[in-house]
Amino acid sequence: MKILLVAEYRDGKLLGSVNELIAFAAKMGADSAMFVVGSEAALPAYAGKLYLADASACGEFNPDVHKQLLLDVVAKEQPEMIAFSHSSYGWDLAPRLAFALKAAQVSEVVEVEDGVLVVPACNAKLRRTVASKTGLTVVTLQAGAFGLTEAPSGSPTVEKVGVAGGGRLEFGGYEAAEAGGVDLTKAEIIVSAGRGIGKPENVEMIAALAKALKGEYGASRPVVDSGWVEHKRQVGTTGQTVTPKLYLACGISGAIQHLAGMKKSEFIIAVNTDKDAPIGDVADVLVVADLKQFVPLLTEKIKAL
Amino acid sequence: MKILVCIKQVPDMESKFKVAASGKWYDTADLAWRMNEYDEYAVEQAVQVKEQVGDADLTVLCIGGERVKETMKKALAMGCDRGVHVADDKAAEKEPFEIAGIIAEFARDKQFDLIFTGMQSQDRGSAQVGVLTAEMLGIPSISTIVQFAYADGRIETRRELEGGVKSIVKAAAPALVTCQLGLNTPRYPTLPNIMKAKKKELLSLPVADLLKVDARQETGKMYFPVKKGGGLVLEGEIGQLVDQLIQILKEKTGVLA
Secondary structure (H helix, E strand, O other), X not given: OEEEEEOOEEOOEEOOOHHHHHHHHHHOOOEEEEEEEEOOOOOOOOOOEEEEEEHHHHOXXXXXXXXXXXXXXXXXXXXXXXXXXXXXXXXXXXXXHHXXXXXXXXXXXXXXXXXXXXXXXXXXXXXXXXXXXXXXXXXXXXXXXXXXXXXXXXXXXXXXEOOOOOOOOEEEEEEOOOOOOOOHHHOOEEEEEOHHHOOHHHHHHHHXXXXXOOOEEEEOHHHHHOOOOOHHHEEOOOOEOOOOOEEEEEOOOOOHHHHHXXXXXXXXXXXXXXXXOHHHHOOOEEEEOOHHHHHHHHHHHHHOO | OEEXXXXXXXXXXXXXXXXXXXXXXXXXXXXXXXXXXXXXXXXHHHHHHHHHHOOOEEEEEEEEOOOHHHHHHHHHHHOOOEEEEEEOOOHHHOOHHHHHHHHHHHHOOOOOOEEEEEOOOOOOOOOOHHHHHHHHHOOOEEEEEEEEEEEOOEEEEEEEOHHHOEEEEEEEOOEEEEEOOOOOOOOOOOHHHHHXXXXXXXXXXXXXXXXXXXXXXXXXXXXXXXXXXXOEEEOOOHHHHHHHHHHXXXXXXXXXX
């Protein structure tokens, strides 16, 4: 089997997820080739063939053009599978390519069991095995699901590729995350609020516990989207990735995007009424309780110590 | 101006799920149903565009059994003008390519200027249907938007990337966008609008009229992942739980030192 791996550049930098693509090919026991729209200045450590399109000419984000470049490479390489990261780049481009190639697309592959693709369902509460019915299959890989045990080595054999043409979308550049304010990545203790806090007034009790523990408070995406907590405090894929000594998750069910941002914390405590919540998978301690009763009492007793 | 918004009805994700007898999907009995969260943002944005341009007709489309009409009524009460219910008791078994095929078949000759979808569903989560629909219709699509503006036949959006970064992407209508959480603040339907929604057109079409493509993938089995945590689970009376946790904090972490 041959897999075409599609790596990503952002703002001139090769994204580290390239190693997850390489790990996936290894897990599948497949040969691979790689495609990327990027730059010769930052090549991946990869001992294989790399088709490189110049980002300054093709644009880092230009799905029509990237799709055409990929179609040319697919025609040359004839892979049985094409693998993207399940990222803002991958989930955008993969369906376009799958459609053009009349291929099935299997999204957010989280593991491979005896060669069968496994994907999550219902907020990661369930899993599903999927079989493609087409000869060529496009897959996107969940962030962090596949990893290499040792650092990759080698240099790619580069073949430059290009394509004429514009594209229907106009890319107007990037907007950086807001600067200033709290920096959760430097906090040693973080108490985070999830949807389970129920109402904005309850952010106060999370902040009070964080203060009693001399830490900072954070939040999961739904709490930030509701406007209860500022975006700077959001933990997860689209917010901050944190590694504190203690992470205390209150009323957070544990969507994969949140787990990706905090699962490397040294010690994780979760307070949740649902014993089966996915946060339990990464927690060292899961307290099955209503946070609205538990958190104020914990704060009070810690203050009294 | 013609606008289409596509929505899905999904279970409340806090539900206790069970695997169905078929072994291929979750059991749909005893679940609370609601509008897919991402689609609430899609409906809100579509209604805002309608309010902005004034002269617009906004259709909401949903595929599923009789049950999904309740969710469609919410979209109508939020401000959609008419509903198209694609009647399909087996919608849950259909994969994204089939769902997109149904929507594209419906939309093909209707000249929608803008199509809104959620970026993914909360249950299947493929993040494919919106983009695939646009490819089938031959119109541009922008996925994962967290800001949207429309003026003079052009749209300007912000896509959400990883790590808090956004990108600016523009396109000319007709176009499709897939909506990410946080795009706007979905409105709660008011009582007068709920009453008005009852009188709005809700057309049912049999799925057989619109399904012209074959499935490209199939589910083997659905199951609960094996708990890998192995972490300690504490249950019981609140006061005792607090004392137990303080003891753990003292022994296992340095934070109370």
